[in-house]
Amino acid sequence: MAGNGVFAEIIDGEVYKYYCEGEWRKSASGKSVAIINPTTRKTQYKVQACTQEEVNKVMEIAKAAQKSWAKTPLWKRAELLHKAAAILKEHKAPIAECLVKEIAKPAKDAVTEVVRSGDLVSYTAEEGVRILGEGKFLVSDSFPGNERTKYCLTSKIPLGVILAIPPFNYPVNLAVSKIAPALIAGNSLVLKPPTQGAVAALHMVHCFHLAGFPKGLISCVTGKGSEIGDFLTMHPGVNCISFTGGDTGVAISKKAGMVPLQMELGGKDACIVLEDADLDLAAGNIVKGGFSYSGQRCTAVKVVLVMESVADTLVEKVNAKVAKLTVGPPEDNCDITPVVSESSANFIEGLVMDAKEKDATFCQPYKREGNLIWPLLLDNVRPDMRIAWEEPFGPVLPVIRINSVEEGIHHCNASNFGLQGCVFTKDINKAILISDAMETGTVQINSAPARGPDHFPFQGIKDSGIGSQGITNSINMMTKVKTTVINLPTPSYTMG
Ligand SMILES: NC(=O)C1=CN([C@@H]2O[C@H](COP(=O)(O)OP(=O)(O)OC[C@H]3O[C@@H](n4cnc5c(N)ncnc54)[C@H](OP(=O)(O)O)[C@@H]3O)[C@@H](O)[C@H]2O)C=CC1
Ligand SMILES: O=C(O)[C@H](O)COP(=O)(O)O
Numbered sequence: 461m462a463g464n465g466v467f468a469e470i471i472d473g474e475v476y477k478y479y480c481e482g483e484w485r486k487s488a489s490g491k492s493v494a495i496i497n498p499t500t501r502k503t504q505y506k507v508q509a510c511t512q513e514e515v516n517k518v519m520e521i522a523k524a525a526q527k528s529w530a531k532t533p534l535w536k537r538a539e540l541l542h543k544a545a546a547i548l549k550e551h552k553a554p555i556a557e558c559l560v561k562e563i564a565k566p567a568k569d570a571v572t573e574v575v576r577s578g579d580l581v582s583y584t585a586e587e588g589v590r591i592l593g594e595g596k597f598l599v600s601d602s603f604p605g606n607e608r609t610k611y612c613l614t615s616k617i618p619l620g621v622i623l624a625i626p627p628f629n630y631p632v633n634l635a636v637s638k639i640a641p642a643l644i645a646g647n648s649l650v651l652k653p654p655t656q657g658a659v660a661a662l663h664m665v666h667c668f669h670l671a672g673f674p675k676g677l678i679s680c681v682t683g684k685g686s687e688i689g690d691f692l693t694m695h696p697g698v699n700c701i702s703f704t705g706g707d708t709g710v711a712i713s714k715k716a717g718m719v720p721l722q723m724e725l726g727g728k729d730a731c732i733v734l735e736d737a738d739l740d741l742a743a744g745n746i747v748k749g750g751f752s753y754s755g756q757r758c759t760a761v762k763v764v765l766v767m768e769s770v771a772d773t774l775v776e777k778v779n780a781k782v783a784k785l786t787v788g789p790p791e792d793n794c795d796i797t798p799v800v801s802e803s804s805a806n807f808i809e810g811l812v813m814d815a816k817e818k819d820a821t822f823c824q825p826y827k828r829e830g831n832l833i834w835p836l837l838l839d840n841v842r843p844d845m846r847i848a849w850e851e852p853f854g855p856v857l858p859v860i861r862i863n864s865v866e867e868g869i870h871h872c873n874a875s876n877f878g879l880q881g882c883v884f885t886k887d888i889n890k891a892i893l894i895s896d897a898m899e900t901g902t903v904q905i906n907s908a909p910a911r912g913p914d915h916f917p918f919q920g921i922k923d924s925g926i927g928s929q930g931i932t933n934s935i936n937m938m939t940k941v942k943t944t945v946i947n948l949p950t951p952s953y954t955m956g
Contacts (some may be wrong), residue, residue: 462554462561462663470666475506476658478682479665480518482675487514493655493684498564498798498831499789505562505659507682512691518650518679519697522621525676526648530618532674534592537644541585544671548636549578551667555632558660563628564790564797564831569753577633577664580914581640584931587915588644591935592616607951616939618646619720620699623692625685627705628800629756631657632664637914638702638722639668639678641934647700651680652692654705656800658682690715700938704758706851710923722937723926724918726851727758727879729909730872732894733766733774734865737884741906743777745882749908750857751785751835754796759880759909762851763841764859765868771861775839778859779823782835798831799854805831808854812836814846815858849875865894873899878921880909901925 463471470477470484475492477484487508497504529537548555556570565573600610624638631654642649653661665680681688685708693701693712701716703709704724713721731749733742749761766774788794799805805828812826821839828834833855841848841858848858848871862868872881882904883894895903901919904910911918911929919928927937 462557462659464554466551466670467554467663467666470662475508476662476682478508478510478514479662479669479678479680480514480676481521481679482669487511493658493682495562495656495658496801497561498656498800501802501830505558507655507658507662509683510681510688512688515681515688515691515695518681519621519695521676522648522650522679523697525674526618526620526646529643529648529674529677530646532646534589534644537646538585538589540671540673541581541588541640541644544668544673545578545581545585547667547670548581548664549575551663552578555660555663558663559632559657560790562659563631563656563800565753566790566795566797567793570790573630573633574664576912576914577636580633580931581636583915584640584644584935587931588641588935591932592645592939601951608953609948609951611946611948613944613946614941616645616936617942619938619940620647621697622647622649622700622702622938623695623698624649624651625689625692625701625703625705626654626657626661628654628656629753629758631661633914634704635661635664637929637931637934641931642702642938643673643677645935645938647938648677649679650692650698651678652685652688653680653682655682655684702934702938709925713926720937721926722929722934724758724929725879725920725923725925726877727909727920727924728762728849728851728875728877729759729880729882729900730868730875730898731761731764731908732865732868732872732881732883733764733770734883734885734887734890735767735769736886737770738886738906739770739774739777742884743774743781745884745908746774746778746857747781747785749882749910751782751796751855754799754833754855755857756799756853759911761857761882761908763848763871764857765862765871766859768861768863771839771859775823775837775859778837782824782837785835787832787834796832796835796855799833800831802831804853805833808833808852808856811847811850811852812838812856815841818842818845820845820847820858843871851877865890869894869897873897876923879924880904882907882909901928
């Protein structure tokens with residue numbers, strides 16, 4: 461159970477502690493932040509409201525710990541990560557329980573998130589050993605005017621202290637996707653978990669603690685992003701920020717200093733369905749892509765752009781599948797569970813009411829109880845409706861009928877976002893042309909958008925992000941190239 465057994469030391473009374481210098485501590489603030497269960501709408505857990513002094517301390521310790529970690533052999537770093545991955549998977553049940561209570565993730569998906577996270581950590585350890593274990597060797601005479609008097613050796617060195625800020629919807633997986641690459645590359649790591657999801661993240665951090673990582677190498681400070689976020693992201697001790705979340709990321713990128721940024725932000729992933737598409741396949745993917753975890757995925761299908769000639773059939777098939785979705789508490793493994801907060805539910809409702817005023821076709825009646833919103837397909841959505849452009853992050857999916865492929869691409873590219881997109885057609889040539897024309901980081905052909913598998917490159921363009929994620933890209937992003945040049949007194953040619 462959460463907060464019990466090996467996890468007993470991470471909680472004091474009813475407030476979870478924060479993690480600093482290899483210890484679980486209470487904040488000197490004496491204050492806590494409540495985590496509201498989205499289903500009961502009552503306080504489920506409490507975490508420490510860390511102070512600026514505590515952030516300063518964590519940064520100071522992270523800097524010192526990184527220096528000796530960088531001298532730890534790569535194979536040993538990998539060994540510890542494998543150990544952490546195994547411990548994480550061993551304790552999947554209590555961590556999944558937190559995900560159910562804090563973010564209303566359906567029980568089976570919560571377990572999947574933890575197992576997937578363990579696999580990500582192991583894969584990162586293996587990939588790190590491979591890509592960090594080799595560098596480049598250059599000779600000077602390949603550049604005009606030079607003799608072979610210089611040998612250049614390149615290797616990848618750590619950046620220092622990495623600040624990781626994940627979002628509520630994958631508080632474990634999107635935390636380890638930052639922690640594991642940072643550590644294998646020889647960096648130290650400061651984690652600021654999302655408030656909803658913080659307790660799952662603290663349990664995950666304890667798994668790294670149990671694995672025996674050096675003191676201070678990993679820290680976890682809790683508190684509201686709106687209160688300690690700016691202090692963290694503008695802290696002079698930070699050498700790199702890896703952030704996943706919404707518009708906050710845009711604000712951070714304007715305030716952060718001269719440090720590398722990895723930003724994975726919002727999306728409005730479009731699903732283009734052509735006349736020749738397998739409509740059953742498309743409908744299945746639209747429902748899975750649009751409604752899994754109640755639409756609270758950055759890679760959820762967030763707008764369907766379907767050719768008018770097949771729109772009636774597609775909408776009918778999608779509706780038949782929507783009717784089968786179960787709605788209720790995450791403990792019962794329902795498909796649709798309460799959205800993360802009341803303010804999120806209110807925001808989604810605002811988009812729905814706007815669409816209603818502007819005469820969208822409601823394929824189901826709009827229904828809400830507390831934070832629970834029943835799945836809703838909105839047909840005949842037009843560009844003057846907010847839902848055509850904004851990201852609901854909830855179980856509401858707009859359908860826009862189009863008369864040409866160009867119209868679909870135009871809509872997709874007019875968005876401020878550019879995360880992923882997908883196209884359904886049996887014509888691979890058309891699919892490639894559409895993929896090339898869509899201004900998004902990834903295009904899926906005949907499948908819904910997805911970040912996973914976690915070693916695939918994952919990136920957004922425009923307001924959807926900076927840089928690229930995915931295991932290999934994250935390791936590279938959290939390193940710098942260092943070169944050493946050997947200067948010879950006379951040119952030296954092999955076999956010369
Ligand atoms: N492209 C991608 O890979 C993904 C993108 N997302 C996007 O994330 C959004 C939903 O997640 P959500 O958690 O609500 O996103 P937010 O941007 O609200 O929060 C993300 C993280 O930032 C923290 N934070 C809040 N304010 C600040 C601040 N001023 N400085 C630093 N950190 C701060 C939050 O902490 P706290 O919780 O305490 O406020 C949380 O840990 C959606 O827009 C979604 O599309 C989600 C997943 C993946
Ligand atoms: O935050 C998200 O929405 C995740 O990145 C989605 O991951 P998935 O597409 O692999 O489920």
